[in-house]
Amino acid sequence: MRFLIPTAILALLFFGGVANGQSLLELPLDGSEQDKKLAQFLEEFERKHEVKFYFLDEWIAPFTIDDSYAGQTLGDLLENVLRESDLSFVVVHDRALAFVKDPTVEITRREAIVAAGRRQQSIETATVGNPDLFRPGRLVTLRGRIIHEEDRTPITGATVVPNGVRGTTTDREGRYELRLPSGRHVLSINFIGFKERTIDLTLYEGGDLNLSLQESPVLLEEIVISSQPINELTVSRPGQLQLSVGAMKKQPSLLGEADLVRQLQSLPGVNTVGEAAAGFNVRGGSVDQNLVLYDGLPLFNTSHALGFFSAFYSEAIQEMSFYRGGIPAEFGGRVSSVLDIRSKAGDPERWRVNGGIGLISANLMARGPLVKNRTTLAASVRGTYANWYLDLLKNTYKDLTNSQVGFYDGDLRLEHALSNKSKLSFSYYRSFDRLRVRGDTTFQWVNQLISVRLDQMFSPRFTGSFLLGVGDYNYTVSNVQPAQGFDLDYQVTYPTLKMDFLLTAGAHRLSFGIQSTYYAFNPGRLRPTTAQSSIRSVTMESQQSLESGIYLADSYNLTDRLVLDAGVRLSSFVQFGPATVNVYSPPSPIEEDNLTDSIKYASGETVTSFMGVEPRAAIRFSLDNQSSLKLSYHRIYQYLHLVSNTAAVTPIDIWQPSNTFFKPQVSDQISVGYFRDFKQKMYEAYAEVFYKEMDNVLDFKDGAELILNKTLEADLLQGKGLAYGIEAFLSKSQGRLTWTMSYTYSRSLRKFDPGTETINNGETFPSSYDQPHMLNLSWNYRLSRRWSFTGNFAYRTGRPVTVPVFGFTVDGYGVAYFSGRNQYRIPDYHRLDLALVIEGSHKLKKPWSGSWTISFLNVYARRNAYSYFFASDTPGKIDTYQLSILGTIVPSVTYNFKF
């Protein structure tokens, strides 16, 4: 230590006189300062001029003067050398200059270390860079990868937060990048279901810091609900959530099946029309408005067994990102949400096997290297043996008489590192369902995705990925009655090409790309299958469309507190021939009676086209270290519509591309959120308000039949949708008891303009998934290191239904006549689920580990109504009934293992 600031102040008092710093700083330099240490230069300068410098040696020791300042002034030199550092200076009485160090960084660092200590986390030290090249305070770039400790697979969405303030999240390859002043920092690395790591980092210069996270074996440190937003305060864009498979498996589940879609349904703003309903509804949107991507390709059906189970085997999933607001420009084509699922890759170092046995299904997964640290393979399969369960159900529910259900799904992922900068991946996914109803009709549906992806790092700041894949969704309905045997086929095939790039430049993170999908629809083919069948063959005309999108987005740190994510997506949709377009006599409404002609288009000829400009923006403003305010807006076009005449999606619903009659759906959504944490992040809370308008939503006319309908436009209506609401979330993530609580108040409304045929006389009415009040509670209480007790409680307002309002008799048959669309509600829904999780030893190197999950669903056996239906056993009498999918408590036992 040579001098201290207080000394400088005393000197100031001692010297007295008028301060005139201008002349001291304007003293000229002669060039001899080049390549000298700053301390050496200052000593020499003192000797040459009658000035004094006050500083701590350790402050300026790392500074070297690289350039010649001949002809320039002392002020020029100091400004340049100290630029971007945490040092500044003051001139005292024109004779002395005192160096001043900004204490903020150090104070923040110490606070972060203290906070980590309070959370009982060990603090590791790390050094990046060459000390000889240390330039204190200069902004440098810290990069690295975060991977799974055991799997050696990248972790997407992990947060890397320096000094407890603004941080970043890892990308698909687990990569992160931070711009930090060189010096000392405390890094926190976190991901749900994993142990947090705290690094006391000395950053001499820019460089790499690769880290691994260990899956948390102790429930104490685990976030209870998989849906908890990670560090909402500092890094997440509004409405984005990362989901954890590990946490999901410890929650109560239906018959032991850890279910991704059911976990989604516990999030604020996400609901479902019932327990046996496929898919999920987000912020007042229909099921088809959710873009579900599996390894980059969209999936058209996300359920098994009519919605009882999701089509994703949880063990095969590496990570899931869910966006319900502020959807990035990278995504398009569905107006309500994005669920981006990435399958698990193989372990590059050794083979691992894990599996599970439940009451209705079993699963197995193997992952490992084909060539160590270069080529990996991961394969998984899940199948059911659920028919015994159906045997029980059908005693009560006669529609299931002589019925069978079966499903399986499988996943294969091959990865090969071409170099340390490029990786090639091959992915295949298939799900299959077979359902036989009443012995003579069989429903069978298949999802298949196959893709090849190249990830390329062109430079540390510029990366890209290229994906080429094909998706296929098809179903077949078969009847085996000799006199009326038939097969009804439906299929959509969609080859896809995607290119995405990410460029980091200073405070900007530019992402841009292009994607294009060709859809080939076979909307239906009916053909007789027996010699005696009197069914006439019907083939619906195929439909061909091309959907494309190009996007550009930037994530820009405007200030330390203000981050702007802004982008735009330009989407287009073209329908090609061959096609036949019906002509209706204008200005008559589109009804079969008014069909006058048709126009034929040749193969490849453009029938109709649409284009949409989709602005996206999200702003985060950090009010302080504990709270932030977020604002987002997006506009999205959706060119594919799911056509259904039921409240719940069925596997034989039809996907209809936009065409002359069906315009693309357009949604505008704005949301504002306030996020805050308390007590060193022990508690986190947020509240988010959203408002969403949707144009051209489809609904069916009363009595519409949609299968093999060559005038489908005459049975459907397009109208407006409106949704708004407020979502609140509170969680406690530390301690023996961890919990989350969410509440949503929202409305989802529809309106179809009055016409010859409309719905509810053109008045606004609630959609089938309008459930104003939704409350979800989840908790995890650690009984011991291996035993934990988890639970969920859900409450929501009963959904709107259309009910029979009176009966009448005609031709000897009792008929139920229905109310206006969705004019009544089923009773409110509430359910309590509990589970006991017993884990094996937590030793990391044991050869075999297993865990038991004992679940009890619907603990107090509430008979929540799923739907109303009716029966008329006697002419002149109509009785209504309610169907409860889970009519009683449902216990289950699952054993999961890995070795």
Place this chain on the structure above:
Amino acid sequence: MAWSRYILLILLACVDKTDFDSGGTAFPLIIDGLFSTKAAEVRLSRGYRVNGGLNYTRIPGAIVWIADTDDPSWKLILKEQKLSFYEYQAFNGTIYSYSGAVTPKAGHHYVLHVIVDSNEFVSLPQEVREPGSIDNIYFTYTSGFNRDKGVEEDGLNILFDATVPSGEDRHFQWRMFGTFSVLADPAAGPERCWVTEREDAPLLSSSAFATRYAGLTARYVPITFDRFNDRYRVEIRQYEISREVWEFTEALRFQLKNGSSLFQPPFFVRKGNVISLNGQANVIGIFTASIDVSRAIYIKRSDLPRELYGQPLPANCLRVYPGSVAYPPPFWM
């Protein structure tokens, strides 16, 4: 394993009767009319409360007639024949007619008129055309476990073949009448009753078929002593119906088939082809005018693939079989 079976037994979905009451609904007038070669009948009733008891409301003092729009002089007036059923019919009873013509003529259009409480209701004109033919009626034997009833059961699938005229926008309906006579204890009531049962759900033409309909299932008839002790008569009638009536009946059939749908019962909101002239009165109605063709067969006891085992005679067949009559229908031979 036994323990798992025990757990599984309680894994049941539940169906509960509700006391749901929409309340406050004004029940419409229901008009159900048919003018065919064999019948001219109109049933009037009102809608009734869901979850209520049997509740037919009498429609007194109605004025009912059928008019021929191609022959203004022709008018068929129907009178109330059965008090309890509020049925205006000419079948097997007196026919009131100014012109004396009682069967529909091909090429003519007929309109139903009903006046109730000073409100007049009319149907859309119904064109009468040749409806084709019933070509064959036959049956197949089937047996197995009836899961609905929880018993072993056997029966006959009644099948038929039909031909319909070609042409756009033509729609057809078939009705099946299965008639059998039941012996009863003469001390408690009539010695014999005649019972007629119908198809389970309307049988309708479909765009999936061409002009030839082969192997349509009319009904499954369980083999019971009462049904086949004497013989079982099957009659199939074929009608041409208008598109409005076809859509109404198709919605009715769809509802009967899917009323207990897991996903959602289909909404029935169709009004039929009868309207209120003053636009105020609430009405749901269908009216069909058609030449009907029919074919009938008798299935004798000896046609069955197994012996019938005798059962005690019912005490009062009219009570055991509601709707049965104690006199033989005119076609019974």
